[in-house]
Amino acid sequence: xxxxxxxxxxxxxxxxxxxxxxxxxxxxxxxxxxxxxxxxxxxxxxxxxxxxxxxxxxxxxxxxxxxxxxxxxxxxxxxxxxxxxxxxxxxxxxxxxxxxxxxxxxxxxxxxxxxxxxxxxxxxxxxxxxxxxxxxxxxxxxxxxxxxxxxxxxxxxxxxxxxxxxxxxxxxxxxxxxxxxxxxxxxxxxxxxxxxxxxxxxxxxxxxxxxxxxxxxxxxxxxxxxxxxxxxxxxxxxxxxxxxxxxxxxxxxxxxxxxxxxxx
Numbered sequence: 001x002x003x004x005x006x007x008x009x010x011x012x013x014x015x016x017x018x019x020x021x022x023x024x025x026x027x028x029x030x031x032x033x034x035x036x037x038x039x040x041x042x043x044x045x046x047x048x049x050x051x052x053x054x055x056x057x058x059x060x061x062x063x064x065x066x067x068x069x070x071x072x073x074x075x076x077x078x079x080x081x082x083x084x085x086x087x088x089x090x091x092x093x094x095x096x097x098x099x100x101x102x103x104x105x106x107x108x109x110x111x112x113x114x115x116x117x118x119x120x121x122x123x124x125x126x127x128x129x130x131x132x133x134x135x136x137x138x139x140x141x142x143x144x145x146x147x148x149x150x151x152x153x154x155x156x157x158x159x160x161x162x163x164x165x166x167x168x169x170x171x172x173x174x175x176x177x178x179x180x181x182x183x184x185x186x187x188x189x190x191x192x193x194x195x196x197x198x199x200x201x202x203x204x205x206x207x208x209x210x211x212x213x214x215x216x217x218x219x220x221x222x223x224x225x226x227x228x229x230x231x232x233x234x235x236x237x238x239x240x241x242x243x244x245x246x247x248x249x250x251x252x253x254x255x256x257x258x259x260x261x262x263x264x
Contacts, residue, residue: 001209001222001223001225001228001229001230002228002229002230002249002250002253003209003229003230003232003237003240003246003249003250004229004230004231004232004246004250005232005233005234005237005243005246005247005250006231006232006233006234007233007234008233008234009042009197009198009233010042011233012195012197012231012232012233013042013043013046014046015231016043016130016193016195016231017043017046017047017050019128019193019229020032020047020056020128020130021050021055021056023127023128024056024057024058024061025056027127028057028059028060028061029060029061029062030061030062030127030128031061031062031063031064031120031123031124031125031126031127031128032061032062032063032064032126032127032128032129032130033063033064033065033066033126033128033129033130033131033181033186033189034063034064034065034066034084034088034130035065035066035130035131035132035140036065036066036067036080036083036084036132037132039132039195039196039197040130040132040195041087043130043195044087044088045087047088047092048088048091048092051091051092051093052091056092057093058092058093058094059093059094059095060095060098061094061098062098062099062100062123063094063098063099063100064100064101064116064119064120064126064181065080065081065084065100065101065102066102066131066139066140066141066180066181066186067080067102067140067141067178067179067180067181068080068081068101068102068103068104068178068179069104069175069177069178069179070104070105070106070109070154070177070178070179071104071105071106071177072104074104079104080101081101081104084099084101100116100119102116102152102179102180102181103115103116103179104179106154106177109154109179110153113151113152113153113154113179114151114152116152116181117151117152117181117182117185120185120188121188125188125189125190126188126189126190127189127190127191128189128190128191128192128193129186129189129191129192129193130192130193130194130195131186131192131193131194131195131219132194132195132196133194133196133201133204133205133208133219134160134161134164134204135160135164135200135201135203135204136158136160136161136204136217137204137207137208137216137217137218137219137220138158138161138218138219139183139186139194139218139219139222140180140181140182140186141155141157141161141178141179141180142155142180142182142183142186142218143155143156143157143158143161143218144158144215144216144217144218145215145216146182146183146215146218147182147183147215148183148184148213148215148218148221149182149183149184150182150183150184150185151181151182151184151185152179152180152181152182152185153179153180153182154177154178154179155177155178155179155180156176156177157176157177157178162175162176183218183221187221187222187224187225189225190227191227191228191229192222192225192227192228192229193228193229193230193231194208194219194222194228194229194230194231195231195232196230196232196233196236197232197233197235197236198233198235198236199235199236199238201232201236202235202236202237202238202239203239204217204219205230205232205236205237205239205240206239206240206241207219207220208220208222208223208230209223209230209240210240210241210242
């Protein structure tokens, strides 16, 4: 697990946008796992900017979203499908057939969740999974006590998550249910980057990075993945005991990378 601490969130956005740009240049048909929420908005704005400048070509990129509320229509402003098109997809040159969302209708949900995971598998897996993190450590909508071996499925959301998200559903029968990629689905990704901003995420980051792996803090399972980067701002890093050490590790890596580049 590599911990990268930036002075502010704008630098976090720059870092992850560069990671995505480099991946797509290396593999134009890359498969991305994408989050929603407030944290990724600046990232999507930066990627749109790079797309308009011709720095990133999204025409062959495939995407899979982490989650969606159950029984919500795609054109509902509270849906994640609406969020993604309004904040990202409508502004880049991605093909609609390359965009994938978890099933939201509860009819045949178990079968359709399996199909979602199978579609990811058939494309060779997710090359880069981008995650936000909930204050209770949820990734996707894998709430505390989620099975660490879970695949895409229906989850009941905690009161804390519902309160923080403050969603106003119109005509939705089950506003506390969501469909999410499971923890095992997430861990099957080739690379994972988690981003976080602000003091409100500091406790969750501490539990993710420095405390034992356990279902009460689902994000802690990222310790088990070989290629994970945690890119956060100073405030989100404020409770890390080894914060200075992580900075020193990263500074040495930057130095070595520059040295190798110079010699080559």
